[in-house]
Amino acid sequence: MEVSIDTILLTLIIGCLVMIIAKNKSVPSPESPKKAKLSQRQGKIKSQYNSHDVFRIVITGGPCAGKTTGINKLASELSNSIKVLVVPEASTLLVKGGAINNFVGLDNNAQVEFQASLMQLQMALEDAFTEIASSFNEKSLVICDRGVMDGSAYISSDLWQALLDERGWTAVHLRDRRYEAVVHLVSAANGAEKYYSLCNNVARYEGIKEAQIVDSNLQKAWVGHSHLTIIDNESTKSFEHKINNLLNHVLWYIGASASLVNTRKYLLKHPQSIPNVDEVQVVKIYIEDIFLKGKSSEISKIQRRGQSGSFFYTHSTKKKLDDDEYSVNKCQITAREYIVLGNNKDVSRKTVKRLRQCFIYKNQYFMLNTYLNVKGGISILRVENLKDMESVEIPLGLSILRDVTEDPGYSTYIISKINWYVSSKDKDIIFDQ
Structure with missing residues (x-):
């Protein structure tokens, strides 16, 4: 007997809902499997995976942004070199099942209940796919068609906070612990209006103005994540170019290529500068890095990162391979493991404390790191x-002193030295204002 895709998806939904009900409406843990390995890349860094490596990436964006095409492209292009699993969009599944058409006319209680049910279904699907990927004992990529933070774009900030408070969820748990990277594809309603259509998605109901608002809110939903990319329409030559940009970013994130993305670091003239631009949302993240004792050929550290009293923890090891190449292994750890590992701290280095201010300006994601326990800051x-970095527009109010991308003196590892100080050529400019 031939089974349709819709039947399979409906069965999957029922299975997930049964799991939720069986837990007696308990809060599903937003935490990923604690032994899931992650991987960061910077410069000429090669990936080094063990048998249980799972990398989870969210593909999100406003209505008519190219998500479906992009996800299909990723699955077809990457499946030959990595195990690829695609988590279906929970909201589309619910709409197809007749759960809801749109939010128009729903009261506050109904909006919160629907979003909570949607997020529980989304997390159940993601956790199931992640567990399956972990069982393959090979390098795996779990692509999530939207992520749970997307829900904040469809209800007011007050209702969103009420939802989080009632379920015991936090932005750190939902945004940072569940996903290793996020790519936002900007809606055609912003910059490619003539291509905007409602015809190719039964769950889409927004007009152009509404789509623009939703797209902006979806971008803001993910501000604070360490790996957020926004791919707009103005900087791409065509839709095909846009989808290729998506592919290139994902290749870079999973370590398949180190040269596709340009990463730059700029030293500012004024410590603790913040963007002074209207309508820029700034999310403040507090970070502590502790470097551990170990072999001379590797750098091992633990990190605590979070906001509003909620944190998550990671342990990473960077090993030198050749003259210009390194491998980086990174995994999430528990708070207790963080404390135990901290007992092996390298006493020749201080705990590096940073305030990270994350914000979006003209479809570009910025992270402003202010080192708090450095004299003067x-x-x-x-x-x-x-893109070419010369085309990236720096927000007004941020005064650049110089590019320090290739200056090892401004790496967190070097800054952690007990006797570290700002170079003389920068010190007079920064501190004598």
């Missing part, structure tokens, strides 16, 4: 982009 702006 220094601020370094980090930006990643496929």
